[in-house]
Amino acid sequence: MIVPLDGGLPGLLEQLREVRTAGNVPLVLDPRWSAEYRDSMVSAAASAEIPEGTAWATLTSGSSGSPRIVLRTAASWRDSFAAVSEFLGGSGTESVALPAPASSSLTLFSLAHALDGGPTPHPHITPETDALHGTPQALRAALEAGTPPRLRAALIGGSHLDPALRERAEAAGLRVTAYYGAAELSFVAYDDGAHPSASPHEGPGLRAFPGVEVEIREGNELWVRSPYVALGYAGSTGPLRCDGAWATVGDRAEIVDGRIRLLGRADDAILSASATIVPEEVEAVLRSIPGVRDAIVFGLPRERVGALVATMLELEPESSETPELARIRELAAARLATAHRPKRWFRGQIPRTASGKPARAEVLRSVLAGEAAHLGS
Incomplete structure:
Protein backbone atom coordinates (compact mmCIF):
# COMPACT_ATOMS: atom_id res chain seq x y z
CA MET A 1 0.00 0.00 0.00
CA ILE A 2 1.25 3.49 -0.87
CA VAL A 3 1.21 5.80 2.17
CA PRO A 4 1.22 9.55 1.35
CA LEU A 5 3.32 11.66 3.72
CA ASP A 6 3.53 15.36 4.48
CA GLY A 7 6.25 16.85 6.59
CA GLY A 8 9.84 17.99 6.72
CA LEU A 9 13.10 16.89 8.21
CA PRO A 10 13.95 15.59 10.73
CA GLY A 11 10.52 14.15 11.60
CA LEU A 12 10.02 12.84 8.08
CA LEU A 13 12.90 10.40 8.42
CA GLU A 14 11.17 8.60 11.28
CA GLN A 15 7.89 8.56 9.35
CA LEU A 16 9.65 6.92 6.42
CA ARG A 17 11.19 4.35 8.74
CA GLU A 18 7.80 3.47 10.22
CA VAL A 19 6.12 3.11 6.83
CA ARG A 20 8.93 0.93 5.47
CA THR A 21 9.06 -1.22 8.62
CA ALA A 22 5.33 -1.88 8.25
CA GLY A 23 5.95 -3.15 4.71
CA ASN A 24 4.26 -0.20 3.02
CA VAL A 25 5.45 2.21 0.33
CA PRO A 26 6.00 5.88 1.30
CA LEU A 27 5.18 8.73 -1.10
CA VAL A 28 6.25 12.20 0.01
CA LEU A 29 3.92 14.88 -1.38
CA ASP A 30 4.94 18.22 -2.83
CA PRO A 31 3.94 21.00 -0.41
CA ARG A 32 3.45 23.43 -3.32
CA TRP A 33 0.54 21.47 -4.81
CA SER A 34 -2.98 22.80 -4.59
CA ALA A 35 -5.38 20.81 -2.41
CA GLU A 36 -7.23 19.65 -5.53
CA TYR A 37 -4.08 18.41 -7.25
CA ARG A 38 -2.83 16.78 -4.05
CA ASP A 39 -6.09 14.88 -3.73
CA SER A 40 -5.84 13.67 -7.33
CA MET A 41 -2.32 12.31 -6.76
CA VAL A 42 -3.33 10.61 -3.52
CA SER A 43 -6.30 9.03 -5.31
CA ALA A 44 -4.07 7.84 -8.16
CA ALA A 45 -1.65 6.29 -5.68
CA ALA A 46 -4.44 4.57 -3.74
CA SER A 47 -5.98 2.99 -6.84
CA ALA A 48 -2.74 1.90 -8.51
CA GLU A 49 -1.65 -1.72 -8.72
CA ILE A 50 1.63 -2.09 -6.84
CA PRO A 51 4.11 -4.64 -8.23
CA GLU A 52 5.62 -7.12 -5.81
CA GLY A 53 8.85 -5.83 -4.33
CA THR A 54 7.91 -2.14 -4.48
CA ALA A 55 9.62 -0.27 -1.65
CA TRP A 56 9.58 3.39 -2.69
CA ALA A 57 7.25 5.70 -4.59
CA THR A 58 8.83 8.89 -5.83
CA LEU A 59 7.96 11.68 -8.24
CA THR A 60 9.35 12.73 -11.57
CA SER A 61 10.50 16.33 -11.69
CA GLY A 62 7.55 17.62 -13.72
CA SER A 63 9.92 19.88 -15.68
CA SER A 64 7.93 19.29 -18.88
CA GLY A 65 4.49 18.99 -17.31
CA SER A 66 2.79 17.21 -14.41
CA PRO A 67 4.88 14.86 -12.26
CA ARG A 68 4.30 11.10 -12.28
CA ILE A 69 4.57 8.56 -9.47
CA VAL A 70 7.50 6.21 -10.05
CA LEU A 71 7.69 2.85 -8.25
CA ARG A 72 10.98 1.17 -7.43
CA THR A 73 12.48 -1.63 -5.34
CA ALA A 74 14.69 -1.10 -2.30
CA ALA A 75 17.67 -2.61 -4.14
CA SER A 76 17.33 -0.21 -7.08
CA TRP A 77 18.54 2.54 -4.75
CA ARG A 78 20.47 0.54 -2.15
CA ASP A 79 22.87 -0.92 -4.72
CA SER A 80 24.20 2.57 -5.50
CA PHE A 81 24.69 3.72 -1.89
CA ALA A 82 28.38 2.66 -1.77
CA ALA A 83 29.30 4.69 -4.85
CA VAL A 84 27.35 7.70 -3.63
CA SER A 85 29.06 7.52 -0.24
CA GLU A 86 32.42 7.86 -1.98
CA PHE A 87 31.22 10.85 -4.00
CA LEU A 88 30.04 12.49 -0.76
CA GLY A 89 33.46 12.19 0.81
CA GLY A 90 33.75 8.61 2.00
CA SER A 91 33.28 7.11 5.45
CA GLY A 92 34.18 10.36 7.23
CA THR A 93 31.04 12.10 6.01
CA GLU A 94 28.56 12.37 8.88
CA SER A 95 25.99 14.83 7.57
CA VAL A 96 24.56 15.87 4.21
CA ALA A 97 22.50 18.95 3.36
CA LEU A 98 19.41 18.32 1.22
CA PRO A 99 18.00 21.73 0.18
CA ALA A 100 15.47 20.33 -2.32
CA PRO A 101 12.05 19.27 -0.94
CA ALA A 102 11.72 15.63 0.10
CA SER A 103 9.08 15.14 -2.61
CA SER A 104 11.91 15.18 -5.17
CA SER A 105 13.53 11.85 -5.99
CA LEU A 106 16.95 13.49 -5.47
CA THR A 107 16.22 14.14 -1.79
CA LEU A 108 14.16 11.02 -1.14
CA PHE A 109 17.08 8.93 -2.38
CA SER A 110 19.33 10.47 0.28
CA LEU A 111 16.70 9.88 2.96
CA ALA A 112 16.60 6.22 1.94
CA HIS A 113 20.40 6.22 2.14
CA ALA A 114 20.23 7.68 5.66
CA LEU A 115 17.88 4.89 6.75
CA ASP A 116 20.50 2.43 5.51
CA GLY A 117 23.38 3.97 7.48
CA GLY A 118 24.23 6.89 5.20
CA PRO A 119 24.98 10.47 6.30
CA THR A 120 22.49 12.21 8.59
CA PRO A 121 20.28 14.47 6.46
CA HIS A 122 19.60 18.15 7.13
CA PRO A 123 17.33 20.47 5.11
CA HIS A 124 19.85 23.30 5.18
CA ILE A 125 23.61 23.75 5.24
CA THR A 126 24.93 24.29 8.75
CA PRO A 127 28.47 24.88 10.13
CA GLU A 128 28.62 21.11 10.78
CA THR A 129 27.62 20.06 7.25
CA ASP A 130 30.12 17.76 5.52
CA ALA A 131 28.45 17.38 2.12
CA LEU A 132 25.73 18.73 -0.13
CA HIS A 133 23.40 16.74 -2.39
CA GLY A 134 21.36 19.08 -4.53
CA THR A 135 21.02 21.03 -7.74
CA PRO A 136 23.33 23.62 -9.30
CA GLN A 137 21.02 26.28 -7.88
CA ALA A 138 21.62 24.89 -4.36
CA LEU A 139 25.38 24.83 -4.90
CA ARG A 140 25.37 28.44 -6.08
CA ALA A 141 23.32 29.51 -3.05
CA ALA A 142 25.75 27.73 -0.72
CA LEU A 143 28.75 29.47 -2.25
CA GLU A 144 27.08 32.88 -2.16
CA ALA A 145 26.20 32.42 1.52
CA GLY A 146 29.80 31.55 2.38
CA THR A 147 31.19 28.02 2.35
CA PRO A 148 30.98 26.37 5.82
CA PRO A 149 34.37 25.17 7.12
CA ARG A 150 33.44 21.46 7.13
CA LEU A 151 31.77 21.37 3.71
CA ARG A 152 34.06 19.33 1.50
CA ALA A 153 31.94 17.55 -1.12
CA ALA A 154 29.00 18.33 -3.40
CA LEU A 155 26.96 15.81 -5.40
CA ILE A 156 25.08 17.82 -8.01
CA GLY A 157 22.25 16.65 -10.26
CA GLY A 158 18.89 17.75 -11.60
CA SER A 159 20.18 20.03 -14.35
CA HIS A 160 23.29 21.26 -16.15
CA LEU A 161 26.25 22.25 -13.95
CA ASP A 162 27.94 25.29 -15.44
CA PRO A 163 31.75 24.84 -15.67
CA ALA A 164 32.31 28.26 -14.10
CA LEU A 165 30.20 27.26 -11.09
CA ARG A 166 32.17 24.02 -10.74
CA GLU A 167 35.44 25.96 -10.85
CA ARG A 168 34.18 28.36 -8.21
CA ALA A 169 33.18 25.46 -5.93
CA GLU A 170 36.49 23.67 -6.43
CA ALA A 171 38.37 26.89 -5.67
CA ALA A 172 36.47 26.96 -2.35
CA GLY A 173 37.85 23.51 -1.55
CA LEU A 174 34.87 21.36 -2.58
CA ARG A 175 35.13 18.05 -4.37
CA VAL A 176 32.34 18.31 -6.95
CA THR A 177 30.66 15.36 -8.64
CA ALA A 178 27.97 16.15 -11.19
CA TYR A 179 25.67 13.44 -12.44
CA TYR A 180 22.98 12.74 -15.00
CA GLY A 181 20.01 10.58 -14.16
CA ALA A 182 16.23 10.38 -14.16
CA ALA A 183 13.59 9.46 -11.59
CA GLU A 184 12.91 6.30 -13.61
CA LEU A 185 16.57 5.36 -14.19
CA SER A 186 18.26 6.76 -11.05
CA PHE A 187 21.99 7.35 -11.63
CA VAL A 188 23.18 6.94 -15.22
CA ALA A 189 26.44 8.87 -15.58
CA TYR A 190 28.76 11.03 -13.49
CA ASP A 191 31.53 13.61 -13.92
CA ASP A 192 33.92 14.06 -11.02
CA GLY A 193 35.93 16.71 -12.85
CA ALA A 194 39.10 14.61 -12.88
CA HIS A 195 41.94 16.25 -14.74
CA PRO A 196 43.11 14.72 -18.03
CA SER A 197 45.81 12.08 -17.72
CA ALA A 198 47.44 9.40 -19.78
CA SER A 199 44.68 6.92 -18.92
CA PRO A 200 41.74 6.86 -21.35
CA HIS A 201 39.44 6.11 -18.40
CA GLU A 202 40.18 9.38 -16.63
CA GLY A 203 39.62 13.04 -17.39
CA PRO A 204 36.56 15.31 -17.23
CA GLY A 205 33.18 14.52 -18.75
CA LEU A 206 30.24 12.22 -18.11
CA ARG A 207 30.99 8.51 -17.93
CA ALA A 208 28.78 5.59 -17.01
CA PHE A 209 27.92 5.36 -13.31
CA PRO A 210 29.34 2.24 -11.56
CA GLY A 211 27.21 -0.76 -12.52
CA VAL A 212 25.62 0.94 -15.55
CA GLU A 213 26.12 0.16 -19.24
CA VAL A 214 25.09 2.66 -21.91
CA GLU A 215 24.52 2.46 -25.63
CA ILE A 216 23.30 4.87 -28.29
CA ARG A 217 20.55 3.66 -30.59
CA GLU A 218 18.76 5.09 -33.60
CA GLY A 219 18.00 8.79 -33.32
CA ASN A 220 20.81 9.22 -30.76
CA GLU A 221 18.52 7.73 -28.10
CA LEU A 222 20.36 6.81 -24.91
CA TRP A 223 19.64 3.33 -23.50
CA VAL A 224 20.96 1.88 -20.24
CA ARG A 225 21.36 -1.55 -18.73
CA SER A 226 21.34 -0.93 -15.03
CA PRO A 227 20.35 -2.42 -11.65
CA TYR A 228 18.91 0.98 -10.69
CA VAL A 229 15.95 1.13 -13.12
CA ALA A 230 12.48 1.60 -11.60
CA LEU A 231 9.59 -0.85 -11.88
CA GLY A 232 7.27 1.60 -13.64
CA TYR A 233 4.54 4.09 -12.79
CA ALA A 234 1.56 4.17 -10.44
CA GLY A 235 -1.72 5.00 -12.14
CA SER A 236 -0.19 6.55 -15.27
CA THR A 237 2.12 6.04 -18.20
CA GLY A 238 5.33 7.86 -18.97
CA PRO A 239 8.49 7.94 -21.08
CA LEU A 240 10.09 4.86 -19.51
CA ARG A 241 10.44 2.09 -22.12
CA CYS A 242 12.15 -1.25 -21.75
CA ASP A 243 13.71 -3.67 -24.23
CA GLY A 244 14.72 -6.74 -22.29
CA ALA A 245 17.33 -5.66 -19.77
CA TRP A 246 17.70 -2.23 -21.43
CA ALA A 247 15.68 0.90 -20.65
CA THR A 248 15.31 4.50 -21.83
CA VAL A 249 13.30 7.61 -21.04
CA GLY A 250 13.91 9.13 -24.47
CA ASP A 251 16.92 11.28 -23.67
CA ARG A 252 19.33 11.78 -26.55
CA ALA A 253 23.11 11.62 -26.37
CA GLU A 254 26.28 10.81 -28.22
CA ILE A 255 29.59 9.36 -27.10
CA VAL A 256 32.59 11.55 -27.90
CA ASP A 257 36.11 10.45 -26.92
CA GLY A 258 34.64 7.96 -24.48
CA ARG A 259 32.47 10.54 -22.74
CA ILE A 260 28.68 10.89 -22.85
CA ARG A 261 27.43 14.16 -24.34
CA LEU A 262 23.77 14.81 -23.61
CA LEU A 263 21.60 16.25 -26.39
CA GLY A 264 18.33 16.65 -24.50
CA ARG A 265 15.07 14.76 -24.74
CA ALA A 266 13.63 14.19 -28.19
CA ASP A 267 10.28 15.76 -27.26
CA ASP A 268 12.08 18.98 -26.17
Whole structure:
Protein backbone atom coordinates (compact mmCIF):
# COMPACT_ATOMS: atom_id res chain seq x y z
CA MET A 1 0.00 0.00 0.00
CA ILE A 2 1.25 3.49 -0.87
CA VAL A 3 1.21 5.80 2.17
CA PRO A 4 1.22 9.55 1.35
CA LEU A 5 3.32 11.66 3.72
CA ASP A 6 3.53 15.36 4.48
CA GLY A 7 6.25 16.85 6.59
CA GLY A 8 9.84 17.99 6.72
CA LEU A 9 13.10 16.89 8.21
CA PRO A 10 13.95 15.59 10.73
CA GLY A 11 10.52 14.15 11.60
CA LEU A 12 10.02 12.84 8.08
CA LEU A 13 12.90 10.40 8.42
CA GLU A 14 11.17 8.60 11.28
CA GLN A 15 7.89 8.56 9.35
CA LEU A 16 9.65 6.92 6.42
CA ARG A 17 11.19 4.35 8.74
CA GLU A 18 7.80 3.47 10.22
CA VAL A 19 6.12 3.11 6.83
CA ARG A 20 8.93 0.93 5.47
CA THR A 21 9.06 -1.22 8.62
CA ALA A 22 5.33 -1.88 8.25
CA GLY A 23 5.95 -3.15 4.71
CA ASN A 24 4.26 -0.20 3.02
CA VAL A 25 5.45 2.21 0.33
CA PRO A 26 6.00 5.88 1.30
CA LEU A 27 5.18 8.73 -1.10
CA VAL A 28 6.25 12.20 0.01
CA LEU A 29 3.92 14.88 -1.38
CA ASP A 30 4.94 18.22 -2.83
CA PRO A 31 3.94 21.00 -0.41
CA ARG A 32 3.45 23.43 -3.32
CA TRP A 33 0.54 21.47 -4.81
CA SER A 34 -2.98 22.80 -4.59
CA ALA A 35 -5.38 20.81 -2.41
CA GLU A 36 -7.23 19.65 -5.53
CA TYR A 37 -4.08 18.41 -7.25
CA ARG A 38 -2.83 16.78 -4.05
CA ASP A 39 -6.09 14.88 -3.73
CA SER A 40 -5.84 13.67 -7.33
CA MET A 41 -2.32 12.31 -6.76
CA VAL A 42 -3.33 10.61 -3.52
CA SER A 43 -6.30 9.03 -5.31
CA ALA A 44 -4.07 7.84 -8.16
CA ALA A 45 -1.65 6.29 -5.68
CA ALA A 46 -4.44 4.57 -3.74
CA SER A 47 -5.98 2.99 -6.84
CA ALA A 48 -2.74 1.90 -8.51
CA GLU A 49 -1.65 -1.72 -8.72
CA ILE A 50 1.63 -2.09 -6.84
CA PRO A 51 4.11 -4.64 -8.23
CA GLU A 52 5.62 -7.12 -5.81
CA GLY A 53 8.85 -5.83 -4.33
CA THR A 54 7.91 -2.14 -4.48
CA ALA A 55 9.62 -0.27 -1.65
CA TRP A 56 9.58 3.39 -2.69
CA ALA A 57 7.25 5.70 -4.59
CA THR A 58 8.83 8.89 -5.83
CA LEU A 59 7.96 11.68 -8.24
CA THR A 60 9.35 12.73 -11.57
CA SER A 61 10.50 16.33 -11.69
CA GLY A 62 7.55 17.62 -13.72
CA SER A 63 9.92 19.88 -15.68
CA SER A 64 7.93 19.29 -18.88
CA GLY A 65 4.49 18.99 -17.31
CA SER A 66 2.79 17.21 -14.41
CA PRO A 67 4.88 14.86 -12.26
CA ARG A 68 4.30 11.10 -12.28
CA ILE A 69 4.57 8.56 -9.47
CA VAL A 70 7.50 6.21 -10.05
CA LEU A 71 7.69 2.85 -8.25
CA ARG A 72 10.98 1.17 -7.43
CA THR A 73 12.48 -1.63 -5.34
CA ALA A 74 14.69 -1.10 -2.30
CA ALA A 75 17.67 -2.61 -4.14
CA SER A 76 17.33 -0.21 -7.08
CA TRP A 77 18.54 2.54 -4.75
CA ARG A 78 20.47 0.54 -2.15
CA ASP A 79 22.87 -0.92 -4.72
CA SER A 80 24.20 2.57 -5.50
CA PHE A 81 24.69 3.72 -1.89
CA ALA A 82 28.38 2.66 -1.77
CA ALA A 83 29.30 4.69 -4.85
CA VAL A 84 27.35 7.70 -3.63
CA SER A 85 29.06 7.52 -0.24
CA GLU A 86 32.42 7.86 -1.98
CA PHE A 87 31.22 10.85 -4.00
CA LEU A 88 30.04 12.49 -0.76
CA GLY A 89 33.46 12.19 0.81
CA GLY A 90 33.75 8.61 2.00
CA SER A 91 33.28 7.11 5.45
CA GLY A 92 34.18 10.36 7.23
CA THR A 93 31.04 12.10 6.01
CA GLU A 94 28.56 12.37 8.88
CA SER A 95 25.99 14.83 7.57
CA VAL A 96 24.56 15.87 4.21
CA ALA A 97 22.50 18.95 3.36
CA LEU A 98 19.41 18.32 1.22
CA PRO A 99 18.00 21.73 0.18
CA ALA A 100 15.47 20.33 -2.32
CA PRO A 101 12.05 19.27 -0.94
CA ALA A 102 11.72 15.63 0.10
CA SER A 103 9.08 15.14 -2.61
CA SER A 104 11.91 15.18 -5.17
CA SER A 105 13.53 11.85 -5.99
CA LEU A 106 16.95 13.49 -5.47
CA THR A 107 16.22 14.14 -1.79
CA LEU A 108 14.16 11.02 -1.14
CA PHE A 109 17.08 8.93 -2.38
CA SER A 110 19.33 10.47 0.28
CA LEU A 111 16.70 9.88 2.96
CA ALA A 112 16.60 6.22 1.94
CA HIS A 113 20.40 6.22 2.14
CA ALA A 114 20.23 7.68 5.66
CA LEU A 115 17.88 4.89 6.75
CA ASP A 116 20.50 2.43 5.51
CA GLY A 117 23.38 3.97 7.48
CA GLY A 118 24.23 6.89 5.20
CA PRO A 119 24.98 10.47 6.30
CA THR A 120 22.49 12.21 8.59
CA PRO A 121 20.28 14.47 6.46
CA HIS A 122 19.60 18.15 7.13
CA PRO A 123 17.33 20.47 5.11
CA HIS A 124 19.85 23.30 5.18
CA ILE A 125 23.61 23.75 5.24
CA THR A 126 24.93 24.29 8.75
CA PRO A 127 28.47 24.88 10.13
CA GLU A 128 28.62 21.11 10.78
CA THR A 129 27.62 20.06 7.25
CA ASP A 130 30.12 17.76 5.52
CA ALA A 131 28.45 17.38 2.12
CA LEU A 132 25.73 18.73 -0.13
CA HIS A 133 23.40 16.74 -2.39
CA GLY A 134 21.36 19.08 -4.53
CA THR A 135 21.02 21.03 -7.74
CA PRO A 136 23.33 23.62 -9.30
CA GLN A 137 21.02 26.28 -7.88
CA ALA A 138 21.62 24.89 -4.36
CA LEU A 139 25.38 24.83 -4.90
CA ARG A 140 25.37 28.44 -6.08
CA ALA A 141 23.32 29.51 -3.05
CA ALA A 142 25.75 27.73 -0.72
CA LEU A 143 28.75 29.47 -2.25
CA GLU A 144 27.08 32.88 -2.16
CA ALA A 145 26.20 32.42 1.52
CA GLY A 146 29.80 31.55 2.38
CA THR A 147 31.19 28.02 2.35
CA PRO A 148 30.98 26.37 5.82
CA PRO A 149 34.37 25.17 7.12
CA ARG A 150 33.44 21.46 7.13
CA LEU A 151 31.77 21.37 3.71
CA ARG A 152 34.06 19.33 1.50
CA ALA A 153 31.94 17.55 -1.12
CA ALA A 154 29.00 18.33 -3.40
CA LEU A 155 26.96 15.81 -5.40
CA ILE A 156 25.08 17.82 -8.01
CA GLY A 157 22.25 16.65 -10.26
CA GLY A 158 18.89 17.75 -11.60
CA SER A 159 20.18 20.03 -14.35
CA HIS A 160 23.29 21.26 -16.15
CA LEU A 161 26.25 22.25 -13.95
CA ASP A 162 27.94 25.29 -15.44
CA PRO A 163 31.75 24.84 -15.67
CA ALA A 164 32.31 28.26 -14.10
CA LEU A 165 30.20 27.26 -11.09
CA ARG A 166 32.17 24.02 -10.74
CA GLU A 167 35.44 25.96 -10.85
CA ARG A 168 34.18 28.36 -8.21
CA ALA A 169 33.18 25.46 -5.93
CA GLU A 170 36.49 23.67 -6.43
CA ALA A 171 38.37 26.89 -5.67
CA ALA A 172 36.47 26.96 -2.35
CA GLY A 173 37.85 23.51 -1.55
CA LEU A 174 34.87 21.36 -2.58
CA ARG A 175 35.13 18.05 -4.37
CA VAL A 176 32.34 18.31 -6.95
CA THR A 177 30.66 15.36 -8.64
CA ALA A 178 27.97 16.15 -11.19
CA TYR A 179 25.67 13.44 -12.44
CA TYR A 180 22.98 12.74 -15.00
CA GLY A 181 20.01 10.58 -14.16
CA ALA A 182 16.23 10.38 -14.16
CA ALA A 183 13.59 9.46 -11.59
CA GLU A 184 12.91 6.30 -13.61
CA LEU A 185 16.57 5.36 -14.19
CA SER A 186 18.26 6.76 -11.05
CA PHE A 187 21.99 7.35 -11.63
CA VAL A 188 23.18 6.94 -15.22
CA ALA A 189 26.44 8.87 -15.58
CA TYR A 190 28.76 11.03 -13.49
CA ASP A 191 31.53 13.61 -13.92
CA ASP A 192 33.92 14.06 -11.02
CA GLY A 193 35.93 16.71 -12.85
CA ALA A 194 39.10 14.61 -12.88
CA HIS A 195 41.94 16.25 -14.74
CA PRO A 196 43.11 14.72 -18.03
CA SER A 197 45.81 12.08 -17.72
CA ALA A 198 47.44 9.40 -19.78
CA SER A 199 44.68 6.92 -18.92
CA PRO A 200 41.74 6.86 -21.35
CA HIS A 201 39.44 6.11 -18.40
CA GLU A 202 40.18 9.38 -16.63
CA GLY A 203 39.62 13.04 -17.39
CA PRO A 204 36.56 15.31 -17.23
CA GLY A 205 33.18 14.52 -18.75
CA LEU A 206 30.24 12.22 -18.11
CA ARG A 207 30.99 8.51 -17.93
CA ALA A 208 28.78 5.59 -17.01
CA PHE A 209 27.92 5.36 -13.31
CA PRO A 210 29.34 2.24 -11.56
CA GLY A 211 27.21 -0.76 -12.52
CA VAL A 212 25.62 0.94 -15.55
CA GLU A 213 26.12 0.16 -19.24
CA VAL A 214 25.09 2.66 -21.91
CA GLU A 215 24.52 2.46 -25.63
CA ILE A 216 23.30 4.87 -28.29
CA ARG A 217 20.55 3.66 -30.59
CA GLU A 218 18.76 5.09 -33.60
CA GLY A 219 18.00 8.79 -33.32
CA ASN A 220 20.81 9.22 -30.76
CA GLU A 221 18.52 7.73 -28.10
CA LEU A 222 20.36 6.81 -24.91
CA TRP A 223 19.64 3.33 -23.50
CA VAL A 224 20.96 1.88 -20.24
CA ARG A 225 21.36 -1.55 -18.73
CA SER A 226 21.34 -0.93 -15.03
CA PRO A 227 20.35 -2.42 -11.65
CA TYR A 228 18.91 0.98 -10.69
CA VAL A 229 15.95 1.13 -13.12
CA ALA A 230 12.48 1.60 -11.60
CA LEU A 231 9.59 -0.85 -11.88
CA GLY A 232 7.27 1.60 -13.64
CA TYR A 233 4.54 4.09 -12.79
CA ALA A 234 1.56 4.17 -10.44
CA GLY A 235 -1.72 5.00 -12.14
CA SER A 236 -0.19 6.55 -15.27
CA THR A 237 2.12 6.04 -18.20
CA GLY A 238 5.33 7.86 -18.97
CA PRO A 239 8.49 7.94 -21.08
CA LEU A 240 10.09 4.86 -19.51
CA ARG A 241 10.44 2.09 -22.12
CA CYS A 242 12.15 -1.25 -21.75
CA ASP A 243 13.71 -3.67 -24.23
CA GLY A 244 14.72 -6.74 -22.29
CA ALA A 245 17.33 -5.66 -19.77
CA TRP A 246 17.70 -2.23 -21.43
CA ALA A 247 15.68 0.90 -20.65
CA THR A 248 15.31 4.50 -21.83
CA VAL A 249 13.30 7.61 -21.04
CA GLY A 250 13.91 9.13 -24.47
CA ASP A 251 16.92 11.28 -23.67
CA ARG A 252 19.33 11.78 -26.55
CA ALA A 253 23.11 11.62 -26.37
CA GLU A 254 26.28 10.81 -28.22
CA ILE A 255 29.59 9.36 -27.10
CA VAL A 256 32.59 11.55 -27.90
CA ASP A 257 36.11 10.45 -26.92
CA GLY A 258 34.64 7.96 -24.48
CA ARG A 259 32.47 10.54 -22.74
CA ILE A 260 28.68 10.89 -22.85
CA ARG A 261 27.43 14.16 -24.34
CA LEU A 262 23.77 14.81 -23.61
CA LEU A 263 21.60 16.25 -26.39
CA GLY A 264 18.33 16.65 -24.50
CA ARG A 265 15.07 14.76 -24.74
CA ALA A 266 13.63 14.19 -28.19
CA ASP A 267 10.28 15.76 -27.26
CA ASP A 268 12.08 18.98 -26.17
CA ALA A 269 13.49 19.58 -29.65
CA ILE A 270 12.24 22.75 -31.37
CA LEU A 271 11.11 22.39 -34.98
CA SER A 272 11.47 25.81 -36.61
CA ALA A 273 10.92 25.99 -40.37
CA SER A 274 13.24 23.28 -41.71
CA ALA A 275 15.60 23.25 -38.73
CA THR A 276 15.65 21.10 -35.59
CA ILE A 277 17.07 22.92 -32.58
CA VAL A 278 18.21 21.19 -29.39
CA PRO A 279 17.46 23.61 -26.49
CA GLU A 280 20.32 22.38 -24.31
CA GLU A 281 22.89 23.25 -26.96
CA VAL A 282 21.62 26.84 -27.24
CA GLU A 283 21.36 27.14 -23.44
CA ALA A 284 25.02 26.14 -23.04
CA VAL A 285 26.07 28.96 -25.37
CA LEU A 286 23.89 31.54 -23.61
CA ARG A 287 25.24 30.54 -20.19
CA SER A 288 28.77 31.14 -21.47
CA ILE A 289 28.02 34.85 -21.98
CA PRO A 290 29.26 37.03 -19.09
CA GLY A 291 26.39 38.28 -16.97
CA VAL A 292 24.02 35.41 -17.83
CA ARG A 293 23.46 33.34 -14.70
CA ASP A 294 21.15 30.82 -16.36
CA ALA A 295 19.08 30.41 -19.50
CA ILE A 296 16.22 28.27 -20.68
CA VAL A 297 15.31 27.86 -24.35
CA PHE A 298 11.90 26.83 -25.62
CA GLY A 299 9.73 26.84 -28.71
CA LEU A 300 7.13 29.60 -29.04
CA PRO A 301 4.34 28.25 -31.29
CA ARG A 302 3.96 30.08 -34.61
CA GLU A 303 1.94 29.19 -37.68
CA ARG A 304 3.81 28.23 -40.85
CA VAL A 305 7.25 27.93 -39.22
CA GLY A 306 6.11 25.62 -36.40
CA ALA A 307 7.87 27.45 -33.56
CA LEU A 308 10.17 30.38 -32.91
CA VAL A 309 13.25 29.84 -30.80
CA ALA A 310 12.76 31.82 -27.59
CA THR A 311 14.73 32.18 -24.38
CA MET A 312 14.30 33.40 -20.83
CA LEU A 313 17.48 34.74 -19.27
CA GLU A 314 18.25 34.88 -15.58
CA LEU A 315 20.92 37.58 -15.31
CA GLU A 316 23.47 38.21 -12.62
CA PRO A 317 22.59 41.09 -10.25
CA GLU A 318 22.93 44.38 -12.11
CA SER A 319 26.32 46.04 -11.94
CA SER A 320 28.58 48.07 -14.15
CA GLU A 321 29.60 44.80 -15.82
CA THR A 322 26.05 43.57 -16.55
CA PRO A 323 25.75 43.51 -20.36
CA GLU A 324 22.91 45.13 -22.26
CA LEU A 325 20.58 42.87 -24.22
CA ALA A 326 22.13 44.14 -27.46
CA ARG A 327 25.55 42.92 -26.32
CA ILE A 328 24.15 39.53 -25.24
CA ARG A 329 22.47 39.14 -28.62
CA GLU A 330 25.66 40.16 -30.40
CA LEU A 331 27.69 37.53 -28.56
CA ALA A 332 25.00 34.89 -29.09
CA ALA A 333 24.89 35.67 -32.82
CA ALA A 334 28.64 35.18 -33.04
CA ARG A 335 28.43 31.74 -31.40
CA LEU A 336 25.20 30.29 -32.83
CA ALA A 337 24.02 29.31 -36.28
CA THR A 338 21.25 31.55 -37.62
CA ALA A 339 18.47 29.00 -37.05
CA HIS A 340 19.58 28.49 -33.44
CA ARG A 341 19.59 32.15 -32.43
CA PRO A 342 16.66 33.10 -30.17
CA LYS A 343 14.06 35.24 -31.93
CA ARG A 344 12.21 36.24 -28.75
CA TRP A 345 13.99 37.24 -25.55
CA PHE A 346 12.56 37.33 -22.02
CA ARG A 347 14.08 38.14 -18.66
CA GLY A 348 13.15 36.89 -15.21
CA GLN A 349 13.82 34.35 -12.51
CA ILE A 350 13.54 30.96 -14.16
CA PRO A 351 10.78 28.89 -12.53
CA ARG A 352 11.93 25.56 -11.17
CA THR A 353 10.49 22.25 -10.07
CA ALA A 354 10.64 21.08 -6.46
CA SER A 355 14.02 19.47 -7.14
CA GLY A 356 15.43 22.63 -8.72
CA LYS A 357 15.20 21.73 -12.40
CA PRO A 358 14.22 24.53 -14.78
CA ALA A 359 10.49 24.11 -15.51
CA ARG A 360 10.32 24.50 -19.28
CA ALA A 361 6.54 23.99 -19.41
CA GLU A 362 5.96 26.73 -16.81
CA VAL A 363 8.20 29.16 -18.71
CA LEU A 364 6.16 28.65 -21.87
CA ARG A 365 2.91 29.07 -19.91
CA SER A 366 4.07 32.34 -18.35
CA VAL A 367 5.16 33.71 -21.74
CA LEU A 368 1.90 32.76 -23.45
CA ALA A 369 -0.02 34.31 -20.55
CA GLY A 370 1.88 37.59 -20.92
CA GLU A 371 3.43 37.31 -17.45
CA ALA A 372 7.09 37.30 -18.54
CA ALA A 373 9.15 40.43 -19.10
CA HIS A 374 9.74 40.72 -22.84
CA LEU A 375 13.19 41.99 -23.80
CA GLY A 376 12.50 42.28 -27.51
CA SER A 377 12.69 40.37 -30.77
